[in-house]
Amino acid sequence: MADENRNSASEVLEKGANAAQTIRGAAKTGKAIAGIAKGAAAGGPYGAVAGALWSNRKTVIKIVLAAAFLLLLPVLFILMLPGLIFGGFGSDGSADPSQPPILNNDAAITENVNTISFAINGILGEGLDDVLARINADFSASGGDQKEVVNPYASSPVYNANLFIAQYCAAKGRDYQSLTVSDMEQILRSGKQHLYSFTRAEEERKSSSVDPDTGEKTTTTELWMIYTIVYNGEAYFADNIFHLSDEQKALSNDYAHNLSVFLGDGLFQGLDDDEYIPGPSYEGVTFADGSTPVVYFNQLDERFADKPYGTDNIGGYACGPTSMAIVVSTLTGKTVDPIQMAEWAYKNGYWCKNSGSYHSLIPGAAKAWHLSVEGCTASEPQRIVDALSSGKLVVAIMSKGHFTSSGHFMVLRGVTSGGKILIADPASYTRSQKEWDLSIILDEASKRAGAGGPFWIIG
Template sequence: MAEHKEDQNSLLRSASAAHTVLSAVKTGKAVAGAARGAAAGPFGAVLGAVVQSRHTIAKACAAAAALLALPLLFLLMLPALIFGGLADAFSGDSEQPVLNDETVISDEMTRITASIQTLLGEGIDDVTQRIQADFSGTGGEHYEIVNPYAENLLSNTNILIGQYCASMDQDWENISLEHMEATIRRGKEHLYTYTMTTETRVTEDDPTTPEDESGSETWYVYTIVYQGEAYFADQIFHLSQDQKEIAEDFAQNLSQFLGDGTYQGIHSEDAVNGIPALGQIRFTDGATPVVYYNQLDQRYASQPYGTDHIGGYGCGPTAMAIVVSSLTDDLVDPVEMARWAYEHHYWCSKSGSFHALIPNAAKAWGLPVEGCTPSEPQRLVDALSQGKLVVALMTKGHFTSGGHFIVLRGVQGDKILVADPSSYTRSQKAWDLSIILNEASRRAAAGGPFWIIG
């Protein structure tokens, strides 16, 4: 029992050291260094804390190699909540600790996501009650509630997990889902706010009745607005600037670890500076002519996407600009689509776009849209052969080092044509369907990772 406690204490010391250096090490470098097994510089400090107990490091490293083939250091750069709290990381089977049990981690992420969705649902109920109370004070007779989140309760689970764990600072032993739930629930009355407008609606006379029902009515229209992750950071978890940076690093690492495509970002000078303007490009080698846009095009790269920029985070709006411009008579460039996505709350700060952007943007432009899974390859091929387009959410592989939206635009023999919003070169190649299926996100929300449109 004492030995088990020492395992926990050593792991907690290691996590604390990892927490300390994360604020000084950007995620991309941290992940790259961990993958190489780096032990110098800040990584050495973490490793030094880990090896204080040879028994623990032996067990942990053996476990990491056994199933996930990930260095222990990389695991320590993940938010502790997904392990059920680091204090319990070695609970259960000592030969297969929680931190290396892929099934347990997956189940824990499902449980956390479901919990957050429940809390957001409680927030919707709360704002609905506040709207009803507000309307009762107007003396009006008619009101309507517009809920943009009826089908998809928008949230970035990874960033919320990261924010919660960052907020706990050195208090690793008390990290738990129950504690996170209680923390969020205390602020649920402000998870959503609302706007109110009035409009006059004309009623027509029903010719089948003797009475004249024609006239006009004043309606109060309330629109529910999600406060977003910035609100969580400031008002629920009360994060310092350093903690916010740690939370973002946690979120990106977690997204890469899970392969969920939640984080969509390009970290390079091109993301800010852009590439020379490509001009008007049309792909005509598929069943449907496709209007191509590139988020790194100097006409778009530095333009805003919320408080981010299109070059770094705008693959979602750029993909939908390609789809809408190709399948409708409306030419919509990435700047206009990014503005629409932001105004309709699909922008996710420092993470790209909520997955719900894809189906809801399609619907907004009158395009039929259906979700599709990687287990339905023939359905994808058939849709592309019929001239439909498919937006795909990709994870680490040929198209991205993290998460990235691309457009599947046609079939050429037994290969797939794409329109990649960040690479004209990749858009000129034909790709094996197996690559696209294997690298598609397994955790996409809103019906993904494939959305058949048209």
């Protein structure tokens, strides 16, 4: 009987997975998943549903078959990532089968996600080494005198781990039982030479030297090779490594969105349909109630909302560029609006299709406009308060909570005499007018921020 139940479970889950692919519109975005999670506050990320499944595990197949398939479809949908994130459909990996399933174990899920992220980060590092070796080989054969390498990714690789995971799972289709981290690593590593490419430009530069004995000045002309490293992006892997069909690409984007919402990691920065409402112009708005007068931009401003950010739009996905437009315009005195910042972010490889911006956009843009920038963690609240008190700005990447249902960049712009935090939220002028407890911001900051985040002190 036990074997029969296991076989039935596998069959149902496989059918559910197939159905999820076919009718993904029923659970397309994180809305359905987030709705279930709201009722699970006391029981882990899927406490209500996972707890019910676990407590009734002996009859769960009958429940699925009899009445609850549509209700559980969002769960089956996210469970299409079992072997990679959720460790299969069983317990949390312990020897004791009475332990609750991994869906109810935050620590186990976090450990799995971190393992995958570290693996991807390592492979991206190998990809950088590979492209640098190719640059050296090209320079040796170029006849140039000197070379300069422009590497926007030197301090931190850029990537969307959730999208890599989603593409891998979409490529596997219904073969969810074969999903493993080692298999994914092998596939990514086999294509590491495609992770980064480079462009080369030639430039003549003059250099002068003075003979210490005669004082004679000599000027020479050197041929420099200027190499710029370009991250090819997850879209390249979708086409050339995972060989995804258009349907699989759409499915992987849905997976990545749902996973980011589920994890609350801030990797997906996009407004839901009911949030994307282009509004009035905020031209000329400046907040003067903090230590530094702050120029305000809003991504939903009628002047910007429908303008492009890569193949996305500013209103839906450009909270990162809009936040940096606020910072740069405030601290340099030179107006750089969201359209200009979005174009710069796109050209310099910080745009992530359907997902917003890579976290490395923040330090990258700060350095490009010659602003000092330091990463800061949520365990350093005094650094944040001191920075704001001294007139600096702090960019934060937030996960789901008061400011977003998925991920969102915003600017901390000051601190009141009572210790409340003032913000410039690029998606909400209303939230920007309120004072916030620092504890809320610390608690809801992304737990998986890259590039030194989830806070960046600038100025």
